[in-house]
Amino acid sequence: MTGVEALRSARYVTVKNHRFVVVDAEDWEALLEWLETIEDIQAFQESQAQLDAAGGDPERAGWLRWEDVRDDLA
DSSP states (O other): OOOHHHTTTTTEETTTTTEEEEEHHHHHHHHHHHHHHHHHHHHHHHHHHHHHHHHTTTTTTTTTOOOHHGGGOO
């Protein structure tokens, strides 16, 4: 299911004059995955633009070397 399909599957419920959206848990999870994918694509595009602006040089783009940071992430 795509994110748009998950959104379209939503149902509306009114309780005490407040309108709520109800989404199946599986549809909600599909929607979250879809949004995370969009964020990943945006992060990649921004990174690629930085790299392109630096003439393809990761150091000039301000990127850290894996060898310099890998132990900090363990």
